[in-house]
Amino acid sequence: MSQVSDDRDIFFEEDDLKYEEEILRNPYSVKSWLRYAEYKKEGRKEVLNLIFERALKELPGSYKLWYNYLLIRRKQVEHLLATDPALDQVDNVFERSLVFMHKMPRIWLEYCKFLMDRGQITKTRRTFDRALRSLPVTQHDRIWSLYLAFVQSNDVPELACRIFRRCLKLMPEKSEDYIDYLISVDRLDEAGQLLANIINDEDHASANGKSKHQLWNDLCELISKNPGKIHSLKVEPIIRQGIKRYTDQVGVLWNSLADYYIRNGHFEKARDVYEEAIKTVKTVRDFTQVFDVYAQFEENMATSSMEADAAVDDAEIDLRLARLEWLMERRPLLLNSVLLRQNPHNVLEWHKRIELYEGKSVEIVKTFTEAVQTVDPKLATGKLYTLWVEFAKFYEKADQISDARNIFEKSITVNFKYVDDLASIWCAWAEMELRHHNPNEALKLLQRATTPPKKRVNYHDETETVQNRLHKSLKLWSLYADLEESFGTFKRCKAVYDRIIDLRIATPQIIINYGLYLEENNYYEYAFKAYEKGLALFKWPNVFDIWNTYLTKFINRYGGKKLERARDLFEQCLEYCPPKFAKCFYLLYSKLEENHGLARHAMAIYDRACTAVLPEEQPEMFNIYIRRAAEIYGVSHTRSIYEKAIDVLTDKDAREFSLKFADLERKLGEIDRARAIYAHASQMCDPRITLKFWKTWKEFEIKHGNEDTVREMLRVKRSVQATYNTQVNFMSSQISSVNQNEDDDEEDEMRKLEKRARELAEEEVKSQTKEKNINFISSEENPKKVEEKNPEELDIDWSDDDDEATESSKVTVEKQFIPDEVYGGLKKDIDETIV
Incomplete structure (x- = not known):
């Protein structure tokens, strides 16, 4: 089947029939x-185009048909040159589509893109304008995005600027894009104006997310780096406004302003800007930014002058080098000014500033004057009074004493924050008078300073001025007392000390000084009264030094003449004395009784002291008590002291005293007493830890014991061991830390004892003739008791129940010297102990 259309032959195939029939049945189905x-x-494009033409003839208002048809027609010509006539046919198709689709923004966008690809600027611009006129305002943003991209892609700045201005009327958020475009085409004056307008518009929100601060920085950078291209803006007011507004970018903005004048060639104006900047910035960071750039500017100026030899004379070069050197010399002073602008009440920085002016008297006086006038006493950081004192010392060093006095006179009227500050002023004034040999004038000053005000005020009431509270300053009274001691009379000095005590501002050291002063003048009873006044003022532990001085001086003065009074003083002292300070007083008390009193009183004091001092000092006190008792009453009198010590002290100290007590009884020949002491002390001696105790007891039994005592010691040791084993073993770490050398020594000792026992056995074999002299009690009479003999002659292994013990180190008693009953029982007990 064939059909002729548009003077072209179009051939239809067999497979097209079903589609043709469907269209015939329903020609209005998209x-x-x-x-x-x-x-x-996939077939011939003429056939495909014909199908769409037939469809649009039936359905001219279908968006889908037009959109798909236009895409296909664009694709068919996309590889053709811009001058090919086929492109005009596509234009005609777009134009026909817009007759019906003029409200569809997508059709307009495709048409505009097609024209942009062809490079037809005028036709494209007019098409964009037709689209804007045809579409509602709510859809203009889709057109403008492509429209702006089109004008920026073509090198026609005037056209682009006009289109951008039209766009900004509807879409002011595109202002930053317009500014970027203006900067790219070097239209900086208009860009600066628009950027300034954006910054001034409080309702404007940056499309790129920039803050007002960032936009301001962009403006300052733009106008400072392009001074010759921006004429519509007043640069300096803009940057200065930014300096006031953005305090965190002050240094950068000052540098931008100076850079603007440098680029304009106004170097002197730039230098003035730098000078103003370094004298007004308030942070070290801003100062460093400005100073570094300023120094670089001066260095560049000097370098350029030296390079241009013919154009610049030597005087100009010297001037620029001098400016650079002068700038570098001023840096510490300028930096100090910055810190003082940050905190004008910083006393330390004022002192540093004065040191920087060393050798410049006029500047120093000006700085001192400015400092004392600027610093607020209530806000001062540091000690304000030091400024006044140093100010006065400056005049003093210049031998202008009258001016120094004037400074001090003004300083004492300042309402300092603390009384101590004002007192320091008075003290410094008095010390100045002393340095110039005017002690009477110094005393008058201190008398004047310590005179109480007419109305009664509370010293601790901070609402009162420091001048009204000055009369209770201990610093002033201490200096006053020292000067009276050195230059005044006894009566006046005593009155000063009494006044200090009456005002209740004395310290223990003041009381001691008062007593020593009275003692130096042979007023001993007055000194003791002074100590007693001090004792009434203070409590423990503040009265420790007073009591110590008082009691020492009293004993040195009277010795045993006023013994009862001394005893009353000691008892009064010890009544409330804390254990921490009791030791020295008890020793002093007992020494007094030993030298001037009764021995039994001294022993009673020692006995009280042993329980009155700190626990860690009790062993030392017991040792002193024992030593003194032995010297006075004899060794036997110390038994009760040892018993008390063992009861009172901790287990560790009690063990040591037990060993000493047992050794004392051994030396006195009281073997049974010593053995009883060891047995008593063993209850607090864990065999795994207290190796020394058991070793000492063992050596004692070697020298003085027999089979029964050995059995008893081992039984006690087993019992103690079992008692400690039933408890929670907190001592494992201590057991593991026992020195291996001690184990080796114990093993060596066991071997020596075993060897000694064997030697004794051999001696017994050789001396069988003496066997009749050895009487053993038969098992029928008393099987558990053997007649006492020299332990060194017994064939017994005295080793402890150590893990390293072997069968060869067990207790061995030669059977031929001991009855069977006794031998068997003893061997069984000791074997069980070892196991």
């Missing part, structure tokens, strides 16, 4: 036409 076009898309 889906049917699209299915037909989809089927023929």
Whole structure:
């Protein structure tokens, strides 16, 4: 089947019949036409175009048909040159589509893109304008995005600027894009104006997310780096406004302003800007930024002058080098000024500033004057009074004493924050008078300073001025007392000390000084009264030094003449004395009784002291008590002291005293007493830890014991061991830390004892003739008791129940010297102990 259309032969195939029939049945179905076009898309383009033309003839208002048809027609010509006539046919198709689709923004966008690809600027611009006129305002943003991209892609700045201005009327958020474009085409004056307008518009929100501060920085950078291209803006007011507004970018903005004048060639104006900047910035960071750039500017100026030899004379070069050197010399002073602008009440920085002016008297006086006038006493950081004192010392060093006095006179009227500050002023004034040999004038000053005000005020009431509270300053009274001691009379000095005590501002050291002063003048009873006044003022532990001085001086003065009074003093002292300070007083008390009193009183004091001092000092006190008792009453009198010590002290100290007590009884020949002491002390001696105790007891039994005592010691040791084993073993770490050398020594000792026992056995074999002299109690009479003999002659292994013990180190008693009953029982007990 064939059909002729548009003077061209179009051939239809057999497979097209079903689509043709469907169209004939339903010519207004968009889906049917699209299915037909989809089927023929791989065929000849004329056939496909004809299908869409037939479809649009039936359905001219279908957006889908027009959109798909236009895409296919664009694709068919995309590889052709811009001058090919086929492109005009596509233009005609777009124009025909817009007759029906003029409200569809997508059709307009495709048409504009097609024209942009062809490079037809005028026709494209007019098409964009037609699109904007045809579409509602709510859809203009889709057109403008492509429109702006089009004008920026073509090198026609005037056209682009006009289109941008039109766009900004509807879409002011595109202002930053316009500014970027203006900067790119070097239209900086308009860019600066627009950027300034954006910054001034409080309702403007940056499309790129920039803050007002960032936009301001961009403006300052733009106008400072392009001074010759921006004429519509007043640069200096803009930057200065930024300096006031953005305090965290002050240094950068000052540098921008100076850079603007440098680029304009106004170097002197730039230097003035730098000078103003370094004298007004308030942070070290801003100062460093400005100073570094300023120094670089001066260095560049000097370098350029030296390089241009012919154009610049030597005087100009010297001037620029001098400016650079002068700037570098001023840096410490300028930096100090910055810190003082940060905190004008910083006393330390004022002192540093004065040191920087060393050798410049006029500047120093000006700085001192400015400092004392600027610093607020209530806000001062540091000690304000030091400024006044140093100010006065400056005049003093210049031998202008009258001016120094004037400074001090003014300083004492300042309402300092603390009384101590004002007192320091008075003290410094008095010390100045002393340095110039005017002690009477110094005393008058201190008398004047310590005179109480007419109305009664509370010293601790901070609402009162420091001048009204000065009369209770201990610093002033201490200096006053020292000067009276050195230059005054006894009566006046005593009155000063009494006044200090009456005002209740004395310290223990003041009381001691008062007593020593009275003692130096042979007023001993007055000194003791002074100590007693001090004792009434203070409590423990503040009265420790007073009591110590008082009691020592009293004993040195009277010795045993006023013994009862001394005893009363000691008892009064010890009544409330804390254990921490009791030791020295008890020793002093007992020494007094030993030298001037009764021995039994001394022993009673020692006995009280042993329980009155700190626990860690009790062993030392017991040792002193024992030693003194032995010297006075004899060794036997110390038994009760040892018993008390063992009861009172901790287990560790009690063990040591037990060993000493047992050794004392051994030396006195009281073997049974010593053995009883060891047995008593063993209850607090864990065999795994207290190796020394058991070793000492063992050596004692070697020298003085027999089989029964050995058995008893081992039984006690087993019992103690079992007692400690039933408790929670907190001592494992201590057991593991026992020195291996001690184990080795114990093993060596066991071997020596075993060897000694064997030697004794051999001696017994050789001396069988003496066997009749050895009487053993038969097992029928008393099987558990053997007649006492020299332990060194017994064939017994005295080793402890150590893990390293072997069968060869067990207790061995030669059977031929001991009855069977006794031998068997003893061997069984000791074997059980070892196991």
